Amino acid sequence: MKRRHFLSAVALTGAGLVGYRFWPEDGFVNPCLEDELPEHLASHPLVLAAWTNINAEKLWDCHVHLIGVGDSDSGIYLNPKMSNLAYPVQWVQRFFYLNASCLKDKGSIDAGFIERLLLLQKAFPAGVKQMLLAFDYFHDEQGNKIVEASSFFTPNAYARRLAAAYPERFEWIASIHPYRTDAVEALLEAVEGGARAVKWLPAAQGMDPASPKCDAFYRALTDHGIPLLSHAGTELAVKGGNTGDFGNPLRLRRPLDQGVKVLTAHCASLGKGLDLDSSAGNRYVDNFTLFARMMDEPGYEGRLFGELSAVTQINRLRNGLETLITRTDWHPRLINGSDYPLPGVMPLFSVRELIRMGYLPETARATLVEIRRYNPLLFDFVLKRSLNVNEKRLSPVVFESRRVFNNSR
Secondary structure, three states: OOHHHHHHHHHHHHHHHHHHHHOOOOOOOOOOOOOOOOHHHHOOHHHHHHOOOOOHHHOEEEEEEOOOOOOOOOOOEEOHHHHOOOOHHHHHHHHHHHHHOOOOOOOOHHHHHHHHHHHHHOOOOOOOEEEEEOEOOOEOOOOOEOHHHOOEEEOHHHHHHHHHHOOOOEEEEEOOOOOOOOHHHHHHHHHHOOOOOEEEOHHHHOOOOOOHHHHHHHHHHHHHOOOEEEEOOOOOOOOOOOOHHHHOHHHHHHHHHOOOOEEEEHHHOOOEEEOOOOOOOOOEEEHHHHHHHHHOOHHHOOOEEEEOOOOOOOOOOOOOHHHHHHOOOOHHHEEOOOOEOHHHOHHHOOHHHHHHOOOOOHHHHHHHHHHHHHOHHHHHHHHHHHOOEOOEOOOHHHHOOHHHHOOOO
């Protein structure tokens, strides 16, 4: 290992350590406690209160990444840059993703990811499911797969196989690049295989949701009642082509106007986007503001939804969280996702900061911190159910996400 590469990675990691003083309750790396959730936490009043008026059979976590390194028959591809200190940003990202997943040094990492996920689910009642995300390659404008521009690839077939093997715990969401010549055929195959939705990350995968190239795919989604879960807002977690502006939430008008049910990942709660509705043509505003504008347009009431994964991360707390809690008229159009394994990336969340901002009582701190050390999935759920703004909370319907996917099979 070259010394300069190592120092580059340490420098990036050190940037996180500088912020460590803001998150002393969680530490810097995931302790990965391997035991099941202790009884004193499972029966804690904060946890029991989180389940009040929640129908477990309707709780589907719609944003669970299916990751690995391809050391099995999964078909997963991981870009070599993620394991190379010559590319310190990707190296540090890989470190945190794997640490958050609590993968052991021995045995298959692919298999270990699923074993850990199944262990975490033991803290949830029967009926609760996680929706596993496939992830397609980056493609260029001509629909050509560009492997070297892709951070990773998770095949639809692998997600489908796991959902079939554990039907009581998993559903799956396909990922299909709309520029592919076989995109519509791939969608039909995914639908026949039980896919509940399609996931896009435009900034990393290279699709422009506003492009006419997507129209045939949009027609197929509408014909089969398949929702589109599309990332919106600035993307930091996954590198790909230089297409960051594709995350502008206003670009999702095109599928919405063609009848597609669009689930806006993270409620576009990060960064700024060009106001494509403005005649000025050069006005940048918060992406969440653009998302909120669309949510308030009557024509989108039955089709546009907001998805809550990552909205409680430290870098998003001032980008719409209060609005999402207090706009109770939006709640029937919000659905929850955890963005697992990111709740296990310790520096990304701060219970202390949420308390300081008035979203949580001080009495919740120790319990939430301890839950997270055992079970980041449960932490995400209990945290969001505990948020409070002037006696307003996220309604139970927000977490009963199954309703959005019932017509997609």
